Amino acid sequence: MRLHPAEIAKEIRDFSFFKSFTDDLLLQTSAMIHTESFAAGTVLLQEGATNSSLFFLRTGKVEVSLASEVIATLDTPGEVFGEMSVITKNPTSTTVKALSAVECFVIRTEDFAHVHPKDKDRFQALLFQIYCNVLTQRLVKTNEKARLFEILNRELHEAQQKIEKVGGHVLLVEPDKKQQLPVRMALGGTGVQLDIANDSEGARQLLAENKYDLVLCEEGCVEILKEVHDQNAANYSVLLTSKDVQGNLQILQTNRHVDHIVSRDAEDRNATIRYILTALGKLLNKDLFGIEKYLTWGVEVQNKLVSCSNQREGLREDLYGYFKKMGVRTTVLDRVNTVVEEMLMNAIYDAPVDSQGKSIFNHVSRKEEVQLDTHQQSQLRYASDGVLLAVAVKDPFGSLTKDIIIDYLLSCYNGHAGSMNAEKGGAGRGLHQIIENADLTVFNVKKGVRTEVICLFNIDGQKREAQPSFHYFFV
Structure with a gap:
């Protein structure tokens, strides 16, 4: 009609x-x-x-x-x-x-x-007015893309320099040639020797012939990582997954030997390059920690000590005010606020363990005040590079495990939140709330030494990821 x-x-x-x-x-x-x-x-x-x-x-x-x-x-x-x-x-x-x-x-x-001749000039002017509006909008978008491209170039150059210092031999197991390209681009010029297997059989042949520093493997060939683990065929192995949290949990549930996972968007080549470079830099340089790895070089990072449970509100208010002055949207900050509250709760009540690895405060009601000794205190860090906003909480215990992440998230996504908390003071939804509210969550854990949870948010709330995702690194 x-x-x-x-x-x-x-x-x-x-x-x-x-x-x-x-x-x-x-x-x-x-x-x-x-x-x-x-x-x-x-x-x-x-x-x-x-x-x-x-x-x-x-x-x-x-x-x-x-x-x-x-x-x-x-x-x-x-x-x-x-x-x-x-x-x-x-x-x-x-x-x-x-x-x-x-x-x-x-x-x-x-x-x-x-158009009638008497209206020709008027309509011609109208046509040009439409075109001018279109071109003006396109120019604004092009300028923004150019700015983001320059930021990405600086990030990639810095990450490539870090990998170039250590070099290494990397195997990529990836049947999709289109998805091979970002890895080739990421490692080009770094001095890293890259071998590519198009399938599991090709990977087995290469593994039999070479010793690798790191193996990157697409989720469809995940059985290769079990063989790498059992045969000690590489120093590190990384599972590359889609951005489907629940789907990834099903894979991880039956592949708990996988120590490192990086999710990627098949349509976002720039992000794939960035996150693969970051992952390889962290592992090959044996340097897991720091939100700086996910932001443009030179950002000013705010550091706050977390010494007691009563600090939480004040710390969140300081963080909220800091980003509000930077012009970050309220819709984004509300999600950040939710995430930081959960991160602080985890750092205060869940992370502290004694010398035997037994939890100290996990059984305590989250309404009860907890005062942390100097050696138990965590660190809240946050910054923004104008594209991404990052918040992180780092504790000195390293008590978070892959099993905790997998089992807690499975219980939440399967509608059984709190089922693992019979003797604990919390509701068992903290990790779920963190992942669902952030665009990307990164877990860095050095067992018995340190845990860092990093959450990244797109500054432009309208560009929020359709699916949140998570990476983890356990050493």
């Missing part, structure tokens, strides 16, 4: 770059807009083809790809595409494909040719 221009005008008024249009201009634009629907899988724009239409996303989700690589997904009403090929009259530089059923508002350039 064709919409009346007044109905279209009412809807597009909420689109970001139409907000500055007068009612008159908005109605004139609406009179030229067509409504079109596309089934999932439809190619709306083809790279290299000619195009004469502006598309405004109404409902659904599309992906934008360049040379078969996905560079963006769009699902916000009002997102525009096709504008550059219309403006420059050059072939389309990207392919846009519908990931779901999609509805768009479309303006075709030929529609302007039918």
Whole structure:
């Protein structure tokens, strides 16, 4: 059913770059807009083809790809595409494909040719006004991407330098050639010798012929890590998983010998490169700890000592105020606040153990005050590089185990939170709350020496990860 221009005008008024249009201009634009629907899988724009239409996303989700690589997904009403090929009259530089059923508002350039001569100049001015709005928004986004690219380059260069100092021989077991590429890019120029096996049999052959410092293995070939563990075939082995917490827990439940896990987003190459480089740097350099490893070099890190349970509120208020002054959104800070409270509770009540490894305060009600001796005190650290916000709590015990993480999270995700807490003072949901509220949680543990829990948050609350994830490192 064709919409009346007044109905279209009412809807597009909420689109970001139409907000500055007068009612008159908005109605004139609406009179030229067509409504079109596309089934999932439809190619709306083809790279290299000619195009004469502006598309405004109404409902659904599309992906934008360049040379078969996905560079963006769009699902916000009002997102525009096709504008550059219309403006420059050059072939389309990207392919846009519908990931779901999609509805768009479309303006075709030929529609302007039918404008009455007396209104020609007015509509031509309107067309250029639309283009200017589009280009202005694109320029803002491009500048932000350029800034993030520079930050990423600095991070990668620093991480690569750290790995270059120690070198090493690394085996990657990864059947997906597309996912092999980020590892190649991460280790290129570091001096690390990288071998790649496309399947488990290929990995076995390489393991029989070589001694490796580190093995990276995709979850579909996880049985290789059991063989590496049993045969002591490498100094370190890392399981590469998807960002599905519950799915990962099922894998870890039956593979508890895995000491190191790194989750990755198959569509986010930059993050994959960053986290693999960070993981390898931590293990090959035997240096697990520090939120600085996940932030841009040179950030100012705040350090606070945690000496008693009554400090918690004051510490959280200081942290909240610090990030609020930096302009961090309240929606992000509310999640940070929840995470920090759980981290402090764990550090005060759960982490302290005696010389026999027996918990000291775990049985105590979380409402009861606990005063920590000097050798029991933890450290709260936090910082932001303008892209990520990081908070961490580090305790001097190293009592957190893989079994605690796996079993507690399984009990929470299976609806049995607290089932392991019969003789404990807490509700048994702390780790679950931490992971669910952060974008990424990293557990670093040196047994009997130190535990550090790091939580990372995207500063832009609108870019919150669709699925939270966790990494862990146990040595």
